[in-house]
Amino acid sequence: MTVWFTGLSGAGKTTICKFVEKKLRIQGYRVEVLDGDAVRQNLCKGLGFSKEDREENIRRIGFVAHLLTRNNVIVLVSAISPYREIRQEVRQSIPSFVEVYVNASLEVCEQRDVKGLYKKARAGEIKHFTGIDDPYEIPLYPEVECQTNQEIVAESATKVLEKLQELGYVVALSR
Numbered sequence: 001m002t003v004w005f006t007g008l009s010g011a012g013k014t015t016i017c018k019f020v021e022k023k024l025r026i027q028g029y030r031v032e033v034l035d036g037d038a039v040r041q042n043l044c045k046g047l048g049f050s051k052e053d054r055e056e057n058i059r060r061i062g063f064v065a066h067l068l069t070r071n072n073v074i075v076l077v078s079a080i081s082p083y084r085e086i087r088q089e090v091r092q093s094i095p096s097f098v099e100v101y102v103n104a105s106l107e108v109c110e111q112r113d114v115k116g117l118y119k120k121a122r123a124g125e126i127k128h129f130t131g132i133d134d135p136y137e138i139p140l141y142p143e144v145e146c147q148t149n150q151e152i153v154a155e156s157a158t159k160v161l162e163k164l165q166e167l168g169y170v171v172a173l174s175r
Contacts, residue, residue: 001169002065002075002094003160006087006139007102008131009080009117010109012148012156016102017078019157029074029170034061036079049128055086062090069094074169082130084137096169100160101142106131108149143167 003020005013014035024031036057040047043060047053058081065075081087091097109131110118121129128134144163146156164170 001096001098001164002069002077003098003100003164004065004081004087004090005076005078005100005102006081006142008104008106008109008136009129010112010114011102011104012146012153013078013080013102015153016100016146016148016156016160017076019153020160021076023157023161024074024170027170030072031074031076032068034065034075034077034079036061036077036081039064039079049134051083051134054081055083058083058086058090062093065090066094069096080130080136082134082136084139087139098144098160098163098167098169099139099142100144100146101139102146102148102156103138104148 005017007013017033017035021031021033039061040057043064044057047057058079061077061079065077068075087099091099113119117126117129118132120126121132130136144160146159148156161170
């Protein structure tokens with residue numbers, strides 16, 4: 001299956017993803033993580049941040065996720081993926097797909113801004129930055145919503161793991 005973590009930069013996607021990855025590996029599952037930053041530096045190097053380039057970035061991530069999922073690997077994708085339509089396109093290409101909306105307000109994400117990206121975007125140094133001068137389209141029907149301004153990482157990750165168990169993708173996980 002593919003678990004697709006989407007949300008603003010700084011919402012907590014990668015943090016939750018790593019927690020889920022660790023829990024699944026401990027249980028013996030084959031897991032691969034496709035992190036948006038790592039993918040951009042390798043598979044999608046050279047793509048910019050126009051709407052078209054962002055969509056192509058997500059298509060490429062989706063293609064790799066599909067290949068891995070087809071080969072019985074649990075794929076955890078952590079990518080902003082701001083546009084609903086392209087997320088839906090990827091969902092349709094992967095039969096076992098779980099969307100996780102990592103929800104944190106723009107204000108909270110800006111306060112967390114560990115990479116200093118929001119500050120640069122506000123200063124005009126980064127154009128087409130999601131949440132500032134480019135939209136983020138909230139998922140309409142995610143399987144899981146994590147509210148990282150109200151939950152600790154373990155609570156958010158547990159919601160994801162419980163949903164995977166409920167859907168029959170994983171067996172009961174030990175604590």
